[in-house]
Amino acid sequence: MPGSSPSADSPPPIPERLAKHTVRYADHHSVNWDDLTPMMRHYVEMKEQYPHALVLYRVGDFFETFFQDAIAIARELELVLTSKEAGKQIGRVPLAGIPHHALDRYCTLLVERGYAIAICDQVEDPAVAQGLVKREVTRVITPGTVIEEGMLSASQNNFLASVVVAGHHWGMAHADVSTGEFLTTQGEDLDQLCQELLRLQPAEVLFPVDAPNLGAMLRPGDQSDQLPDCLPRQFCYTLRPQGPYSQSEARQRLLQRFRLRSLEGLGCDHLPLAVRAAGGLLHYVEETQKTVQAPLQPLCTYTLAAYLVIDHQTRRNLEITQTARDGTYNGSLLWALDRTVTAMGGRTLRRWLLQPLLDVKGIQQRQSTIVELLQDGNLRQMLQHKLKQIYDLERLAGRAGSGTANARDLVALADSFLRLPDLAALAEKATSPYLQALQYVPPELEQLGQTLRSHLVETPPLYLTEGHLIRDGVNAQLDTLRQQAVDDQKWIAELEPAERQRTGISTLKVGFNKAFGYYISISRARADQAPDDYIRKQTLTNEERYITPELKERETRVFNIESEINALEYEIFNRLREQVGEQVELIRKVASAVAAADVLCGLAEVAIFQGYCCPEMDESRAIAVTEGRHPVVEQLLPAGFFVPNSNYMGTIPTDRDADHPQDLIILTGPNASGKSCYLRQVGLIQLMAQMGSFVPAKGARLGVCDRIFTRVGAVDDLASGQSTFMVEMNETANILNHATPRSLVLLDEIGRGTATFDGLSIAWAVAEHLAVEIEARTIFATHYHELNELAALIPNVANYQVTVKEMPDQIIFLHQVQPGGADKSYGIEAGRLAGLPTSVIQRARDVMREIERNSTIAVGLRGEAPQPSKPRRRSKDLAGAYDPSEQLDLFGRP
Template identity: 65%
Template sequence: MSDSGDRRLPHTEIDAPTLRLGRNPGLQVRHDEVERSLLTPMLQHYADLKDAYPQALLLYRVGDFYETFFQDACTVARELELVLTGKEGGKEVGRVAMAGIPHHALERYCRTLIEKGYAIAICDQVEDPAQAQGLVKREVTHVFTPGTVLDSELLQPRRNNFLAAVILSGHHWGLAYADVSTGEFCTTQGGDRADLVAELNRLQPAEVLIPSEAPDLNRLLRPHEAKEHLPADLPNHWCYTLRSPHDFHAAEARQRLCQRFQVKSLEGFGCEHLTLATRAAGGLLAYLDETHRQQTVPLQNLSTYSLQEYLFLDPQTRRNLELTQTVRDGSFQGSLLWAIDRTTTAMGGRLLRRWLLQPLLDLEQITARHDAIAELMANSGLRQTLHRHLQEIYDLERLAGRAGSGTANPRDLAALRDSFRTLVSLAAALKEVHSPYLCALATVPAEIEQLGETLAAALVEQPPISSTEGGIIRSGAYPDLDQQRLQIEQDQQWILNLEAQERERTGIPTLKVGYTKVSGYYLSVSRAKVSQVPDTYIRKQTLTNEERFITAELKEREARLMGAQSHLFELEYQYFVQLREQVAAHAATIRTLAAAVAAADALLSLAEVALYQGYCRPQMTLDRRLEICAGRHPVVEQLLPAGFFVPNETRLGDKADLMILTGPNASGKSCYLRQVGLIQLLAQMGSYVPATRATLGLCDRIFTRVGAVDDLATGQSTFMVEMNETANILNHAGSQSLVLLDEIGRGTATFDGLAIAWSVAEYLATTLRSRTIFATHYHELNQLASLLPNVANFQVVVKELPEEIIFLHQVKPGGADRSYGIEAGRLAGLPPVVIQRARQVMQQIEKHSKIAVGLRKSPLYDPQTAAVPDQGELPF
C-alpha cells in the first residue's frame, strides 16, 4: 500500500480461507496481486478505482446490484453474511471473488458496514447503459467512513458522530475532532497520555486518524498484536485509519487551515503556537477534503480548548459512575443521562450529553445555568410554551450541514422552513425572559426570518424526498414554471378529451385511449371495429383482441408532453438548488440559532427533572466544602418505587477530608459513593441536584475505584487492575479532587490488603488531603480517626434480629466492627450447612487472629509536619 493511502484498523487483513471459498485459489487473490492487463475491462476499472480508494470497500454498480470483488468481496461476504461467489476475471486469471447487494438495499447494508467500522466508496453508473458504447461510464459518487457520514439515516440523532485525529510526540500529544454533521471543529494538546485517553473516551469517536510511519509512533508499536501500528497506550477498540504523515506536517497543516477559513494567522482560533494541535486539525481537514471531493463540508470556525477548563473524569470514573451506559450490560436505561434527559430535540439531547461528559470549572458559567433553571422552574407557562415550540423544531444543526454540503433534499428544506416559522413564534413568546440562555431565542435574525419566508413562498407544503422528479415548487412562485405547467395541463386535458372526441368522430363506442411506459399513448380499437377506423389512424400494434393506433397529432402531443414534463423537472431542480444554496449561505447563522435552541432544550430538561424529582439548587463555592443534606442517587431513586430510597448526609472538606465508611455487603456503600460523585458532577454541569440542600466547593477531578474487574486481554488480574487504578488516583489527585474508593486491597491476602488500604488512606488524608470517601470491610481502618484529625468514621447501619439482619441503608457517624459477610452469603442463598460451617470457622479465626483481638492506639500522625513518620509501631 502506498504512503499516500490509508490503512484502516482493525480491519486491514482479509482472512479469506475462513470464508466459503470453495477450492479455487483464484478467489483469494487481491486486486493488486494480479497483472492488471490480464483482467477484463470492468475489473481493470474496478482495480484502478480500488487503488484510488484503498481505505474503503468499493461498491461497484452493475445493473441492479452493487458488486464487490477481490478482497473487498471476502470482507463484505463475511461482515454481511452473504454468499461469496466468483466472477470470471480473464482468460489467464480465472475466477475472482465476488459478493453483491441489491441496489435498493444499499442504505441498510451501508449502515451495517459503517457500524462495524468500515469505509465505503460508492461507484455509480453516470451514463445511460442504453446509450453507452462499450463499458458503461462509472465514477465514485460518495465516500462514507464511520467519522464522515452526513446521511441522517446513518447517524444517531441524540449523540455526536466525531471524527478525531491524534498526533503523538514523545509524551506530548495533539488532538482535533469534528462532527461533520453539525460542523463542530475543536482542537487541543497536552502532555499526559492518560489525559489523551480520557479525552478520547469522552468523545467516543467513530473514527480516529493516526499518521503512519511517523518517527514518534515507531517506538510505541506492538508488532506481536494484530493492531501492530497502534501506540501501546491508545484504546484498541475504536476504528483507526492510518494516514500519510504528510497530511500532518506542521507547515502544510497550518496552510490548509488558513486557506479553509480564509485567515492569515491562527491567532484568532487560539492555536497559532500549539503545533501539535494545529497538526492534528490540519490532518483531519485533509481527510475531509479527500472523502468529500464532491462537496465541501461546512465546518464552524476552529475552536481551541484546554482540558484544564473542565472537570476531569478519567475513563474508569466515567465507567463507574455510569454516566451514559450501565456497567452491567452497557444499556442506556439505568445511566445518569437516562435519568436526566427529558429533551425534546435531537440538538438538545446531544448538548445535554456533552454537558454531562464535560462539567465546568467556571463558577460564572455554572451559575448562569443554575439561574436559567431557576427561571424555568418558577414559570410553568414559560416551560409549557417552550416545550410546545421545541416539539415543532427540527434538527437545525444537521439540516444546515446537509444544505451546506449540497446533500439536503426537499423535505430537509421544508423542515428548515417550518422550524424558522416556529422560531419566530417562539421569539415573540420570550420577550420577558431574563436568562441569557433564553434571551438568545427572544429574537430571530432578520435574514433567517426572510429565508423562512422565501422557503415558504417557494416550496409546496409537503414536498417529496426526491429532488429530481418534480412536485417541489408551489404554483405562483416562478412564472416560467407556471407557464410550463399550464402547457402540460393543456396537453393532458387534450388527451383526456381525446377518447370522447374520437368515439364521436369514428362512431366506435368502445374506442379507448391507453398508455404504457414502453409504447406511450395509443388508441385502442377492438378487432370487430377495425373496419371503422379512419385513414388518418396509423397502426402501432396488433394484439389478440384489439388493434392499437396513433395519429400524427397524438404523437406530436405526446412528444411535446414528455419534453415539457422533463423540462419541468429540470426547472424545478434548478430552483430547488438555488434555494438550497441560499440556505447554505446562512449555515453559520442557522447553527448559532441551533446552539441557542439546544441550550434552552437542555436547560428545560434539567428544570423538569429538578421540579418533578425534588432537586435543589446547590450553593457553589470556591472552598473545599462538600455538604449534602438528604442526598439521593439520581438513578436508583427513579428505578425504585416512590419513597423507597433512603437519603443520607455527607460532610467533607471542612473538618474531615477522609471518611472511612464501613458496613456490610449489599448495605448501600457503593450506591452512597456513587451518589456523592454524581451530585458533585451534576452541580458542576449546571444542574440542580437530588438533595434538600447542598453546598459544594468546585472540584477539579473526580476519581472512583469501584467494583472488581479484570483485563484478560492484557493479562491483568482483578487485583492488578485495582492497583493500577489506585496508582493513577494517587499520582493525579490533589486537594481540590474528590476521591471515591471502594474495597481497596480486597483482591489479595488479608494482611497484605489491610496494609495497602491503611497506607493508601493515610496518603490521601495527609499528603494529598483530597476529599475522600473510603468504603471498606477492613473495620480496622476505623483507628485512623483516632490518629489523624482530618479522618472521620461513618457506617451503614443495620438492624440485627436473632435470625437475620435488616439493611437500613442509613449512613451514620461511627465505625462498624463487623462485616456481616456470612449474613450476606445467607441472603444470597448459600446452603445452610455452608453458612453454619462458615460461622464455626469465623469463630476460630477471631480467636487466633492478632488483628481481631483489638487495635492498640499509637500516635502515628505528627501535626507539625502533617505527615506519617517513617518509623513507629503500628497499632496492631
C-alpha cells in the same frame, strides 16, 4: 475457469496470466488488465484508487461489488453471492449487489462494522450516454465522515478524531462532520490523550504513519505495531500519510479553509501538534467528501484544564452515559436527567455531563436559568411545547451546506425558522442569560423560512430529480411548461371518446406503457375498421395497437415537457439549497441557543418533579450535602423508598475540632447495606452541580472539584494478563499520582484482592497518603474495621458507618450513614440473603465462633503493624496534630 461456481470461502480459479498491469483478485491470484471487459476494467481502476474501501459501483438500479469486495459484502450483509462475466479469458467473478434505494440502510451496517465505502455513481444520464456510462467516485463514507440522517444517532455526536504523537507530547483534533463542530487541543501526558479519546468515543481516529499500509482501516480490536501503546484499541483507526500532517501543509490548509492570515485568532498558533492534527483531519474530510465541502465551523481551541476531569474508569463507575453491567442507556445518569425534546438538546446534555464546568460564574448562569424556569412553570411548559416543533437544525444545516439536503430537509428548516419568533416571544421578558439568547431571531433566517415555504410544496417527494417539488406561481417558465403539460394530458384524455366517435369502434381504448409509450388499442376482430391514418405499432394475441402522427407528436411533447419541468424544478431547488448553505453559521448559532434552552428546561423539569435543590457553588473545598439522594436509584425505586443521607467533607462539622476540616471518611458497614450507592451518590451530586444542574438533596454547598476519581469494583483484564488485584492497584496508583487537594476521591474496598494482612497494609497506607500527603476529599469504604483507628491518629479523618438493626436470627439494613465505625461485616448474613443453603450458613457461623474463640492473630501481630510514612507535604492545619514516628497499634482495642 469459466462457468465455475464461486463461494465465499474459495473464489473461482482464473488463469494466472501475469502482465504489466494487474489487479489483485484473491490470495495468490491476479487477473490480466487487457482481459477485463470495459466496465470491469473501470471498476478495477476505481478499486486501485481506493484499495482499502469497499467500492459500490452503480449498474442500473443496483450498486454492485466484485472480486473480494463482493465476498466481504456478501458475508457482512448476508447477501447471496453470485457471479458476473468479467472477460472471455477470465470467466465469471464473484458479484454481490444492493438496490440503489437501499444504499443508506446497507451502508449503515457496513460502517458500523468499521468499513470504508467508496460510492462510484453514474454522473451522466444513461439515456444519452454513448458507450460506457460515465461513473465517478462521488463520496467516500467512513465511520467518522457520515452525514446521512439514517446512519447517525440523533442524540449522540459522531466524532472523527485526528491524533499526532511526538514523544510524550500529543495533539488531537476532533470534528463532527454532521454538525460542523471542529475543535483541537494539545497536551503533555499520553494518559490524557487516552482519556480524551475515551471521553469522545470517536467513530474513527486518524493517525499518520510512515508505512506502506497507508489508507488501511484497522477495525476495533485489531492489533498493529504502527499504533503507539497509548491509543486505546476499541476504536476504528485509519492510517494516513505524513504529508498532510506536516506543520507547513497543515497550517496552510487551515489558513486557506478559514480565509485567515494567522492562526492566532483560532487560539492554536502556539500549539504545533494541535495544528498538525487539525490540518490532517481537514485534509481527510476534503478527500472523502469529494464533490461537496463539509461546512465545518471555524476551528476552536480548548484546554483540558477548563473542565472537570472525569477519567474513563470514573465515567464507567458512576454510570454517566451507560450502565456498568450491560452498557445500556436505561439506568444511567443521562437517562435519569434527559427530558430534552430536541435532538440538539440531547447531544448538548451528553456533552455537559461529560464536560462539567470549573468556572463558578458559568455554573451560576445555568443555575439562574433553571431558577427562572422553576419560578414560571407556564413559561417552561410553553417553551418545551414550542421546542418539540424545532427540528435538528445543526445536522439539517450541515446537509444543506454540503449540498446533500433533500426537499424534506429544507421544509423542516423552513418550519423551524418560522417557529423561532414564537420562542423569542415566550422568552421576551426573561432575565437569565440562556433564555435571553432566544430573544433575538436573525431576520435573515425568518426571511429564508418564508422563501422556502413559499417555494416548496407542503409534502415534497424524497427524490429530487422526479419533479413535484416547487409550488405553482413561483416561476413563470415553470408555470408555462406545466400548463402545456396539462393541455397535452387533457388532449390525450379526450382522445379515446373522440376516436370512438370517429371510428365507430365502441371498444377502442387509449393506453400507455413504459416500453411503447401511448397507443390506440383495437380488438383483432375489428382491426379491419382502423382508419388509414392509424400506424400499426404492435400486434398482440387479442388486439392491435396503433399510433397516429398527432398522438406521437403529443407523446413527444409530454415527455420533453416533463423532462424540462423536472430539470427546472431541480435547478430552482438547488438555488434554494444554496441560499440555506450561505447561512450555515448563523443557523448553528441559533441551534446552540435552542439546544441549551432545551437542556435547561429539561433539568428544571427533573428538579421540580424529583425535589432537587440549587447547590451553593464557590471556590472553597466544601462538600456539604444535606439529605442527599442517588439521582438514578431513587427514580428506579417506588416513591419514598430511598433513604437520604448527608455528607460533609472539607468542612467543619459542629461536633469536631474547628481547626481540622473533615477530608477523609472511613466508611464501614455490612455488604449490601448501601456503601457503594453512597459513594456514587456523592460523586454524582458533585458532577451534576458542576454541570449547572440542581441536585437531589435538601440543601448543598459545594466547592468546585478539579477531578473526580472512583475505584469501585474491578475485573480481570485477561487480554493484558492482569489479575483483579493488579487492575485494582493500577487504578489506585493512577489516583494517588494525580489527585490534588481539590479532587474528590471515592474508593471502595482497596486491598481485598490479596492476603488479608497485605491488603490491610495497602489500605492503611493508601488512606494515610490521601489524608496526610494529598489531603484530597475522600470517602474510603472498607471492611477493614482496623482502619477506624486512623480517625484517632489523624485529625482530618472521620469514621462513618452504614447502620443495621440486629435481630436474633437476622439483620435489617437501615441504609443510614451515621458517625462512628462498625466492628462487624455481617458477611455471613449477606450470604444468607443471597440464597446460600441453610446448612452452609449454619456451618459458617460455627466456624466463625471457633475462629473468634481460638484466634491468636491479635496477639501475634500486636506491635507489628505498618507505620505511616513521614509526609512529604503537610498543610498547616495538620502540622503538629499527627506524629508519624508514633508506633501504631492497628489491631488493639480500647
